[in-house]
Amino acid sequence: MSFAETEHMTLDDNRQKMYAKIAEVFSNHVPFHKVIGFEFEQMALDGCRIGFDNKPELIGNFIQKILHGGVTATALDVVGGAMAAVGMMDKYPDADEQELGKRLARIGTIDLRVDYVRPGRGDSFYAKARLLRSGSKVAVVRMELHDEKDTLIALGTGTYMMG
Amino acid sequence: MSFAETEHMTLDDNRQKMYAKIAEVFSNHVPFHKVIGFEFEQMALDGCRIGFDNKPELIGNFIQKILHGGVTATALDVVGGAMAAVGMMDKYPDADEQELGKRLARIGTIDLRVDYVRPGRGDSFYAKARLLRSGSKVAVVRMELHDEKDTLIALGTGTYMMG
Amino acid sequence: MSFAETEHMTLDDNRQKMYAKIAEVFSNHVPFHKVIGFEFEQMALDGCRIGFDNKPELIGNFIQKILHGGVTATALDVVGGAMAAVGMMDKYPDADEQELGKRLARIGTIDLRVDYVRPGRGDSFYAKARLLRSGSKVAVVRMELHDEKDTLIALGTGTYMMG
Amino acid sequence: MSFAETEHMTLDDNRQKMYAKIAEVFSNHVPFHKVIGFEFEQMALDGCRIGFDNKPELIGNFIQKILHGGVTATALDVVGGAMAAVGMMDKYPDADEQELGKRLARIGTIDLRVDYVRPGRGDSFYAKARLLRSGSKVAVVRMELHDEKDTLIALGTGTYMMG
Numbered sequence: 227m228s229f230a231e232t233e234h235m236t237l238d239d240n241r242q243k244m245y246a247k248i249a250e251v252f253s254n255h256v257p258f259h260k261v262i263g264f265e266f267e268q269m270a271l272d273g274c275r276i277g278f279d280n281k282p283e284l285i286g287n288f289i290q291k292i293l294h295g296g297v298t299a300t301a302l303d304v305v306g307g308a309m310a311a312v313g314m315m316d317k318y319p320d321a322d323e324q325e326l327g328k329r330l331a332r333i334g335t336i337d338l339r340v341d342y343v344r345p346g347r348g349d350s351f352y353a354k355a356r357l358l359r360s361g362s363k364v365a366v367v368r369m370e371l372h373d374e375k376d377t378l379i380a381l382g383t384g385t386y387m388m389g
Numbered sequence: 390m391s392f393a394e395t396e397h398m399t400l401d402d403n404r405q406k407m408y409a410k411i412a413e414v415f416s417n418h419v420p421f422h423k424v425i426g427f428e429f430e431q432m433a434l435d436g437c438r439i440g441f442d443n444k445p446e447l448i449g450n451f452i453q454k455i456l457h458g459g460v461t462a463t464a465l466d467v468v469g470g471a472m473a474a475v476g477m478m479d480k481y482p483d484a485d486e487q488e489l490g491k492r493l494a495r496i497g498t499i500d501l502r503v504d505y506v507r508p509g510r511g512d513s514f515y516a517k518a519r520l521l522r523s524g525s526k527v528a529v530v531r532m533e534l535h536d537e538k539d540t541l542i543a544l545g546t547g548t549y550m551m552g
Numbered sequence: 553m554s555f556a557e558t559e560h561m562t563l564d565d566n567r568q569k570m571y572a573k574i575a576e577v578f579s580n581h582v583p584f585h586k587v588i589g590f591e592f593e594q595m596a597l598d599g600c601r602i603g604f605d606n607k608p609e610l611i612g613n614f615i616q617k618i619l620h621g622g623v624t625a626t627a628l629d630v631v632g633g634a635m636a637a638v639g640m641m642d643k644y645p646d647a648d649e650q651e652l653g654k655r656l657a658r659i660g661t662i663d664l665r666v667d668y669v670r671p672g673r674g675d676s677f678y679a680k681a682r683l684l685r686s687g688s689k690v691a692v693v694r695m696e697l698h699d700e701k702d703t704l705i706a707l708g709t710g711t712y713m714m715g
Numbered sequence: 716m717s718f719a720e721t722e723h724m725t726l727d728d729n730r731q732k733m734y735a736k737i738a739e740v741f742s743n744h745v746p747f748h749k750v751i752g753f754e755f756e757q758m759a760l761d762g763c764r765i766g767f768d769n770k771p772e773l774i775g776n777f778i779q780k781i782l783h784g785g786v787t788a789t790a791l792d793v794v795g796g797a798m799a800a801v802g803m804m805d806k807y808p809d810a811d812e813q814e815l816g817k818r819l820a821r822i823g824t825i826d827l828r829v830d831y832v833r834p835g836r837g838d839s840f841y842a843k844a845r846l847l848r849s850g851s852k853v854a855v856v857r858m859e860l861h862d863e864k865d866t867l868i869a870l871g872t873g874t875y876m877m878g
Contacts, residue, residue: 257448258457261424285420287494294421295470295498296463303458331450335458336690337663337711338503339828341855341872343848345497358870359832363689363713364662366830368870381847381857383830383872385663385711387689499853500826500874502665504692504709506685521707522669526852526876527825529667531707544684544694546667546709548826548874550852583774584783587750611746613820620747621792621824626785633784657776660834661784666827 244315244326245269251330252308262297264304267352271316274309276301277352293346293379301353302369302382303338309355310365310386317362332389336364341381348373363388407478407489408432414493415471425460427467430515434479437472439464440515456509456542464516465532465545466501472518473528473549480525495552499527504544511536526551570641570652571595577656578634588623590630593678597642600635602627603678619672619705627679628695628708629664635681636691636712643688658715662690667707674699689714733804733815734758740819741797751786753793756841760805763798765790766841782835782868790842791858791871792827798844799854799875806851821878825853830870837862852877 249266252259262284268275278284278301286294311333315326351373359366369382412429415422425447431438441447441464449457474496478489514536522529532545575592578585588610594601604627612620637659641652677699685692695708738755741748751773757764767773767790775783800822804815840862848855858871 255451256457257446257451258459261446262459283420283424288418288420289494294419294463295466295501296421296425296459299462299466299501299503300457300459303462307458331452334508335503335505336692337505337709338458338462338501339665339872340462340498340501341847341874342498342500343855358830364711366662366832381872383663383828383870385690385830499855500872502709502828504684504711506692521667527874529669529825544709546665546707546826548667548853581777582783583772583777584785587772588785609746609750614744614746615820620745620789621796621827622747622751622785622789625788625792625827625829626783629784629788657778661829661831663831664784664788664827664829666788666824668824668826671823 241316241319244321245312247323247326248308248311248315248330259304262300264301266308269308269312271312273354273356274305274312275352275354276305276308277350279350280348290345291347293351295342298342298346298371298380299338299340301351301371302340302380303335303384305353305355306367306369306382306384307333307335307386309357309367310388313357313360313365314388329389332387334387336385336387338384339382343381344377344379346371346373346379348375348377350374351379361388404479404482407484408475410486410489411471411474411478411493422467425463427464429471432471432475434475436517436519437468437475438515438517439468439471440513442513443511453508454510456514458505461505461509461534461543462501462503464514464534465503465543466498466547468516468518469530469532469545469547470496470498470549472520472530473551476520476523476528477551492552495550497550499548499550501547502545506544507540507542509534509536509542511538511540513537514542524551567642567645570647571638573649573652574634574637574641574656578630585630588626590627592634595634595638597638599680599682600631600638601678601680602631602634603676605676606674616671617673619677621668624668624672624697624706625664625666627677627697628666628706629661629710631679631681632693632695632708632710633659633661633712635683635693636714639683639686639691640714655715658713660713662711662713664710665708669707670703670705672697672699672705674701674703676700677705687714730805730808733810734801736812736815737797737800737804737819748793751789753790755797758797758801760801762843762845763794763801764841764843765794765797766839768839769837779834780836782840784831787831787835787860787869788827788829790840790860791829791869792824792873794842794844795856795858795871795873796822796824796875798846798856799877802846802849802854803877818878821876823876825874825876827873828871832870833866833868835860835862835868837864837866839863840868850877
């Protein structure tokens, strides 16, 4: 996880710990994230980013070796949910780990839109997210999926219930 | 695969063979479908249906044992794509297997919207689809995900490029 | 306004008054509703319905005399918002008119998806809505637009912020 | 209409004429555009832009004087459709006016998503669009609505049938 090495070290320590905790939970305690192989590369209020390598199990179109659209949707939903979590935690800078856990468990996707722009070819992919709107009830997040050459594969918008 | 035993046996034989072929391709030649464990239960012009069992790898919320939203999105996209494929093939009743394969490979999701209505708890799930619009250029499909007790988990709408 | 004559008269009187008040506000105090000519025909927890007549100002495609897609989107958004309002007020059966007004003013559309299924031809149209999800934070509503012969013109899904 | 004065004058003359013709049709021959008061300010392959003034008829929330969400959806759909039209005409640089008219009449919105980010206050608004994907069958367009101070009001994505 590289998020600790980003420019966001100027944030106070508790916030950094909270973001690291969220990334740790999302990386290690969500079984489907391990199936796909997501790494949580950046967790910050000005943007989240996850990455994953292409591998045979993730293929949808067996003739053209293209990433399955469900993997694309999953990556966008996950990075959007991470962004919503960071946005939510930013409102509770003094929360302890127990409160953090409770709030995280309540975050959920209300709706998701994915626009598939180009076939997902590539050796690895990254998805990034930024907050459009972060309220006490819902967060709205925009997401993008790119391959390792920065080719845009898909765009998404998600609305998330806050915890 | 139970689609061969449905009421749709009155369709001519070539069409039945084509639908069976589509189901066979989607079941056996799409690696990510095997990861999740989709079965293609019904392939027919008046509706498609796929099913899958819950299992630990598909969990998103580890505390509440809820299906990952990405699995939900994938199931909706897949049954919607199957429906688009059936809708497309219905326009080419005399196509041979080679033409079928070419056309199938060109079908792709343009966009997908998922509305998450309830947490996905349950032992097994099924997703069904019906055609809203089937043209020469695009198909629009509505989809639903239910658990084995017919509880509605999520709704979706997908727009698919025709082959 | 015909909603008072529906089968929903078995609801208690205060609730009926609240629904009538919502319809009155939406009919008479929203300028853009008058531009299009919406009538609020049914306001009830199991479904809302609005109607409007076709007229030259609402045309988008001047050659084919088709309803403008923006009018379609507006009708779906409005009936969805009415449904969200009814869903919200159902949670506060003892609210007085002042509280009702405050809560109504806080309802807002978070996101809207419209699927255009067929060109909007016809002498008049109606849009109806039903609640998919009604929580303390958000409501999710599905909507449909039909012409006077019940031809389906468009479908929509809206997510609304609760007041 | 200011689009003729933009930096896009380097495009060949026929293309410029076609874009001007599209803007003329959209401005003068679409009744609902006159109701709202859209001006087509820029028509170019790298982006389209329309503007309109706030006025009492466009208000949705009568207490807070906020633009009706249906006006927002309409503005996004219209600038997205203009962008799709420009994208389509770019594929037929030698089309004459008659062919142009026929093709324009066939363009239609397949689906539209609107994300409402902030209440629409302001004296005037502009909506701009850029092509995400422009194929022979469909175009996918991203749109934004801003007020005259460049405050982001709403975002949209539209999928359009090509003519």
